[in-house]
Amino acid sequence: MGEVSVKLTVNGQPRAATVEPRVTLADFLREQLQLTGTHLGCEHGVCGACTVLVDGAAVRSCLMFAVQADGAEVTTIEGIGSPDGGLSAVQSAFRDCHGLQCGFCTPGFVVSVTAFLRDHPNPTDPEIREALSGNLCRCTGYQGIVNAVQQAAGAARRGELR
Amino acid sequence: MKPAPFEYHAPNTVADAANLLAELGDGAKVLSGGQSLVPMLALRLAVFEHLVDIGRIAELSGIERRNGALWIGAGTTQATVEASALVASEVPLLAVATPLIGHFQIRSRGTLGGSIAHADPAAEYPAVALALDATMEVVSPRGRRTIEARDFFAGLWSTSMEPDELLVGVSFPIWGGRSGFAVEEFARRHGDFAIAGAAIGIELDAVDRIRRCTLGLIGLGSTPERARTVEAELAGRPVTDVEPDEVGRLVMAALPSVPSDLHGSAAYRKRVGAAMVARAWTTAAAEARHG
Ligand SMILES: Cc1cc2nc3c(=O)[nH]c(=O)nc-3n(C[C@H](O)[C@H](O)[C@H](O)COP(=O)(O)OP(=O)(O)OC[C@H]3O[C@@H](n4cnc5c(N)ncnc54)[C@H](O)[C@@H]3O)c2cc1C
Ligand code: FES
Ligand code: FES
Numbered sequence A: 001m002g003e004v005s006v007k008l009t010v011n012g013q014p015r016a017a018t019v020e021p022r023v024t025l026a027d028f029l030r031e032q033l034q035l036t037g038t039h040l041g042c043e044h045g046v047c048g049a050c051t052v053l054v055d056g057a058a059v060r061s062c063l064m065f066a067v068q069a070d071g072a073e074v075t076t077i078e079g080i081g082s083p084d085g086g087l088s089a090v091q092s093a094f095r096d097c098h099g100l101q102c103g104f105c106t107p108g109f110v111v112s113v114t115a116f117l118r119d120h121p122n123p124t125d126p127e128i129r130e131a132l133s134g135n136l137c138r139c140t141g142y143q144g145i146v147n148a149v150q151q152a153a154g155a156a157r158r159g160e161l162r
Numbered sequence B: 001m002k003p004a005p006f007e008y009h010a011p012n013t014v015a016d017a018a019n020l021l022a023e024l025g026d027g028a029k030v031l032s033g034g035q036s037l038v039p040m041l042a043l044r045l046a047v048f049e050h051l052v053d054i055g056r057i058a059e060l061s062g063i064e065r066r067n068g069a070l071w072i073g074a075g076t077t078q079a080t081v082e083a084s085a086l087v088a089s090e091v092p093l094l095a096v097a098t099p100l101i102g103h104f105q106i107r108s109r110g111t112l113g114g115s116i117a118h119a120d121p122a123a124e125y126p127a128v129a130l131a132l133d134a135t136m137e138v139v140s141p142r143g144r145r146t147i148e149a150r151d152f153f154a155g156l157w158s159t160s161m162e163p164d165e166l167l168v169g170v171s172f173p174i175w176g177g178r179s180g181f182a183v184e185e186f187a188r189r190h191g192d193f194a195i196a197g198a199a200i201g202i203e204l205d206a207v208d209r210i211r212r213c214t215l216g217l218i219g220l221g222s223t224p225e226r227a228r229t230v231e232a233e234l235a236g237r238p239v240t241d242v243e244p245d246e247v248g249r250l251v252m253a254a255l256p257s258v259p260s261d262l263h264g265s266a267a268y269r270k271r272v273g274a275a276m277v278a279r280a281w282t283t284a285a286a287e288a289r290h291g
Helices: A025-032 A088-097 A106-119 A126-133 A142-159 B014-027 B037-042 B076-085 B085-090 B094-100 B111-118 B125-129 B228-234 B243-255 B268-290
Strands: A003-010 A013-019 A052-054 A057-059 A073-075 B007-009 B028-031 B050-053 B063-066 B069-073 B135-140 B141-150 B153-155 B167-174 B178-186 B196-204 B210-218
Touching: A003 A126, A013 A025, A013 B228, A025 A052, A052 A106, A057 A106, A088 A106, A106 A126, A106 A142, A126 A142, A126 B228, B014 B028, B014 B050, B014 B135, B014 B167, B028 B037, B063 B085, B069 B085, B069 B111, B076 B111, B085 B094, B094 B125, B094 B178, B094 B196, B111 B125, B111 B167, B125 B167, B125 B178, B125 B196, B178 B268, B196 B268, B210 B228, B210 B243, B210 B268, B228 B243, B243 B268
Parallel strands: A003 A073, B007 B050, B028 B050
Antiparallel strands: A003 A013, A052 A057, A052 A073, B063 B069, B069 B167, B135 B141, B135 B167, B178 B196, B196 B210
């Protein structure tokens, strides 16, 4: 069962590679492209640590094969901040509000929240909690994360999300 | 936690996909959004020699009125269904069910057809399809045929489709008149599969008598269920005379057998189910009466 070729854009850069079809997008990003900011917690769709943007939509990269991303535009946590290393509004809010402790879940939260606030710049509290339901955090107890989303929503309303 | 090796196929048309499935036989499986299949592959609960990815087949996506029903292509994502104004106005039961599926990151890849073909008794779409008497359209090299929802869900995670048949679309009847719809379900955490739930539609005549109602049930059998005897009993009655708790009791009494597992015993599921039916009935009845 041979390898197949894929061409995609990752964080704005065109990439081409050959992969075994069974390689998930998460493993492809981490192992072939060395983009290890995308974390793997459960590898079966439950924890959200592996969330990336594919053509703008937040998806679980452990539930997608790299071959399925052929032709797509992928944004990982490495592509969320500005190219000079500055933090995005969502990243700053997580830092300001103690939205992380060990940081393992954080890339998935930041990517998910970035997509959520782009689509819902005026979220209510229940909407925020619902949007966060697909990402698990073992450390923070979530309150700091909810606060971070509220702070970042202000930036989203001003159009300063990224 | 890595899927076993497989050969990958990405046909561009329904005809090519159907031919591939027939040619490859038992070792082949359809891959749509992957939100149910990939976890099973990762856990090696399932192993296939060939995956036929239908994600690049344009004719499988779309939402449009066809012959008085709303046709939705099997490959349409749950996120697209959620955002569709046409679904909200023509098939409100589907619209209210969609945000209850998993999380938004799941819905951005999970498809309507994948959810219905997967036939999980605790999933929202199979129950809605059964409640609304939806029609499934399937294709194989032998041609195209339709299967009514009541004949489609054959058992736990199994349907009456042949292994080489591809689900291409689902037609949902459009209810007119004074109607109301609701889905209520109980899950331990938001986005988990429901322990028990109900998907209900009610249509009233001009003087608030029940013209028809549908009582679909989630997680209360080995397939999605419907309480048809209770629907018949309620038809014709003034909706203001019907106690929601009574509907809950009647529906639970009419169920053939309720599953018992580590998420809840059968007795617990029935109590939760009765409460979900009563809540959904209350909401649907109010919407039918007051719009
Ligand atoms: C964390 C998590 C939470 C979830 N929570 C829920 C929930 O609360 N409610 C819910 O309903 N679902 C839930 N799901 C499942 C999700 O809705 C899936 O998207 C859906 O069940 C399958 O759709 P898919 O497009 O991803 O199909 P796939 O996973 O690609 O396929 C599922 C099955 O259907 C078959 N299949 C797919 N398309 C076709 C077709 N066109 N013709 C023939 N066979 C086909 C495949 O061969 C496979 O056997 C959850 C998933 C995850 C990971
Ligand atoms: S690693 Fe993908 S959801 Fe947990
Ligand atoms: S900060 Fe440790 S898991 Fe979330």
